Amino acid sequence: MTHVLTLNAGSSSLKYGLYEAAQDPRVVTHGRVGRIGGAAQLVPDGADTRPLPQVTDHAGALRAVLDHLRASHPQAQISAVGHRVVHGGMDHAAPVLLDVALVEDLDRLSPFAPLHQPHNLAGVRAAMEAFPKARQVACFDTAFHRGHPFVNDTFALPRAYYDKGVRRYGFHGLSYDYIAGELARSAPDLSRVVVAHLGNGASMCALRDGRSVASTMGFSALDGLPMGTRVGQLDPGVVLYLMAQEGMSADQISDLLYKDAGLKGMSGISNDMRELLASDDPRAGEALDYYTFRIRRELGALAAVLGGIDGLVFCGGIGENAAPIRARVCDGMEWIGITLDAARNAANAPVISNDNGAVRVMVIPTDEEIVIARAAVALGG
Ligand code: ADP
DSSP, X not given: OOEEEEEEEOSSOEEEEEEEOSSSOEEEEEEEEEOTTSSOEEEETTSOOEEOTTOOSHHHHHHHHHHHHHHHOTTOOEEEEEEEESOOTTTOSSOEEOOHHHXXXXXXXXXXXXXXXXXXXXXXXXXXXXXXXXXEEEEETTGGGTTOOGGGTOOSSOXXXXXXXXXXXXXXXXXHHHHHHHHHHHOTTOOEEEEEEESSSXXXXXXXXXXXXXXXXXXXXXXXXXXXXXXXXXXHHHHHHHHHTTOXXXXXXXXXXXXXXXXXXXXXXXXXXXXHHHOOOHHHHHHHHHHHHHHHHHHHHHHHHHTSOSEEEEEHHHHHHOHHHHHHHHTTOGGGTOOBOHHHHHTTOSBOBOTTOSSEEEEOOOOHHHHHHHHHHHTTO
């Protein structure tokens, strides 16, 4: 039995998973290296955190992961490495086998996702060096959304920008792909479904018969819902104001919108939902009011896109665990057919709507890594 390694490189983290390379891959172990660029540490699932003082970049983080896996799973034979790559641009609607030329090509998309794409590709290059004989497979966060109709793919800019790739790509595609697969298995009777992926990053997606037709995220992973530290929907006039009147540079504005906004920026306390729910600071309350207001607003908008909804799915760390947030999102939504069962909701049950509601409301734990592992196996021919 050979194995698949999955890698998900963020700006300061590298998540990994080791799977048996079966048609339905079985997870062997998971973990992550955190705080790359600072006090890096290895956090293997179910084992002690270990400081990594010598690790300063993603290549070093990968070496540390491999050292750890060699020691903890000496029998593992890695035949494929599956990578989460945030941007696949206009061309990629499915996972692909990577070679050096394709990595160069994907690097041309780095200006579209400067905070993610370079790190993802650094992970790919490091893995190519570490496993020169293994298959390298890229799974794109944008791919699941490439079938959007033109009206959900464009901005009202001169056509030349659309042709250059200034489009609404949508992200979190691996999560939505997983959820669509689970729905096909457990709820095949539902056609029009809105999925709310609520983690540190957050977005919503309208699925018709398992295919994405609209997403709240657009050109970048900034648009749509407010997130842990990202702003969500923002009038572009605010960006012009920050540049012209406050004299902020592109880098300063980027830091503000990606790292210092959202729940953290509004509350002034934290980006962590657990802390905000526990706080009695009025600014935490306002941040949560805005957060749930925007989710409800997008729910209405996506329901309009679908012509009504049959199902609503919550996933991501907040969607899967924060019953009070789900309750607030669904409160007063009877008009659209949503009524929650309070006890089911408090228990994070798989179905949390009551039996009389027209809309089935579900909690489905998402699993982006297994989507990568399956693709890495499938592309083995
Ligand atoms: P990422 O996007 O980094 O993968 P996650 O999907 O793990 O993030 O989501 C992280 C968020 O989930 C945090 O805001 C965290 O507070 C929230 N969360 C995790 N567990 C709970 C819980 N039991 N109750 C409320 N929020 C939770």
